Amino acid sequence: xxxxxxxPKRRKGAxxxxxxxxxxxxxxGKGKFVAHGAVQQIISGSPMLPLPQxxxxxxxxxxxxxxxxATASITSGAVKLNSPWLPFRPGGSxxxxxxxxxxxxxxxxxxxxxxSNLATATLYQSVKVLRSTIQLRWxxxxxxxxxxxxxxxxxxxxxxxxxxxxxxxxxxKQATFSVSKPNTGVDSEGWMTLTCDPYVFIGLNRPExxxxxxxxxxxxxxxxxTVLWWHVYLxxxxxxxxxxxxxxxxxxxxxxxxxxxxxxxxxx
Numbered sequence: 001x002x003x004x005x006x007x008p009k010r011r012k013g014a015x016x017x018x019x020x021x022x023x024x025x026x027x028x029g030k031g032k033f034v035a036h037g038a039v040q041q042i043i044s045g046s047p048m049l050p051l052p053q054x055x056x057x058x059x060x061x062x063x064x065x066x067x068x069x070a071t072a073s074i075t076s077g078a079v080k081l082n083s084p085w086l087p088f089r090p091g092g093s094x095x096x097x098x099x100x101x102x103x104x105x106x107x108x109x110x111x112x113x114x115x116s117n118l119a120t121a122t123l124y125q126s127v128k129v130l131r132s133t134i135q136l137r138w139x140x141x142x143x144x145x146x147x148x149x150x151x152x153x154x155x156x157x158x159x160x161x162x163x164x165x166x167x168x169x170x171x172x173k174q175a176t177f178s179v180s181k182p183n184t185g186v187d188s189e190g191w192m193t194l195t196c197d198p199y200v201f202i203g204l205n206r207p208e209x210x211x212x213x214x215x216x217x218x219x220x221x222x223x224x225x226t227v228l229w230w231h232v233y234l235x236x237x238x239x240x241x242x243x244x245x246x247x248x249x250x251x252x253x254x255x256x257x258x259x260x261x262x263x264x265x266x267x268x
Contacts, residue, residue, distance in 0.1 A: 054260040059112035062252040063088050064102040074235045081228035082129040082198040084112050084255045090229050119220035124259035128216050131256040133195040134230045138177035139248040146178040150233040153196045163233040
């Protein structure tokens with residue numbers, strides 16, 4: 001006689017977490033909820049406040065510059081990598097001192113969209129940059145505006161001797177922007193993109209980055225203790241420049257951040 005085996009009944013909802021839903025943590029589903037999926041995030045906070053104690057989101061800031069190039073020259077500039085506070089004023093100076101800032105607003109006041117609403121003394125007081133992305137786009141008008149762009153992350157206390165040293169640095173990337181021929185190293189919309197994790201660049205592992213309360217943490221209106229910059233070199237690749245007209249240079253920087261240290265919110 002063949003033996004028969006009865007399979008236990010599957011409990012309803014047993015695989016809800018596997019399907020990407022919210023699985024309750026704690027007795028009777030009360031307390032915190034863990035979002036299952038590619039990225040796990042614990043959402044917790046006071047029932048009297050509408051925002052979580054820590055908030056992860058992305059901020060973007062963009063600036064335009066007019067670039068007059070009359071000779072076969074090399075110019076450079078820098079944008080803050082791990083600090084969304086006034087990103088186009090590294091070290092208190094203009095991001096690109098030899099170029100003309102077009103907008104929006106001024107470099108002295110330009111902040112990522114929404115920054116002054118969320119990162120304030122009366123809401124989230126501290127910030128940690130988890131990832132930084134810079135994008136560059138050059139709009140030339142004739143062959144004399146053809147350039148090679150070299151971008152790399154570095155400490156604010158370090159400046160390479162020249163572009164030839166910069167090309168050999170870790171994470172350095174190059175792209176060409178041309179009028180007379182196709183651009184290289186850019187996407188379909190003409191943007192050159194480079195991304196850097198500040199903690200990876202510094203040399204910290206994941207547990208060290210998660211436990212960091214000193215190196216990369218900053219308040220809403222200051223830079224962190226260890227400041228990193230995106231450094232940009234622009235070199236003409238037309239060595240027979242005779243006459244050129246001004247070009248438009250677009251710089252976009254994006255910050256993936258964690259906001260925390262939430263202050264007491266108004267009850268009126």
